[in-house]
Amino acid sequence: MTRTPLNLALLAGLALTFAGATYAPPAAARTQVAVGxxxxxxxxxxxxxxxxxPRRGYVWAPGYWRWSPRAHRHVWVGGSWVVVRPGHHYRPAHWVRHGHDWRFHPGYWGR
Structure with missing residues (x-):
């Protein structure tokens, strides 16, 4: 009995495993998730x-209140340095009143 078919099957299986592990579809790579x-x-x-x-190459992102569902209260998140994105400006996290409710908008880079 010859081992060539077995070797070819193992080689093909390894190639498919490697290709599947390294492939990322272009659309999935750009997907962003937002949670409100x-x-x-x-x-x-x-x-x-x-x-x-000041730190060269960084901008200060001020602290904000984060809602903690577990504690049923707001919890303070201290400010931090964020790496500068050329051509953009940082818009800090903030809460906006919407009717009787409050909506949280996380910090982001805008143009």
């Missing part, structure tokens, strides 16, 4: 944060 939060509780006033000295 809408609650009926207004966020507290923003906290004062002392902004550290």
């Amino acid at each position: 939060v809408q609650i009926g509780v207004a966020p507290p006033a923003p906290r004062f944060e002392r902004v550290p000295p």
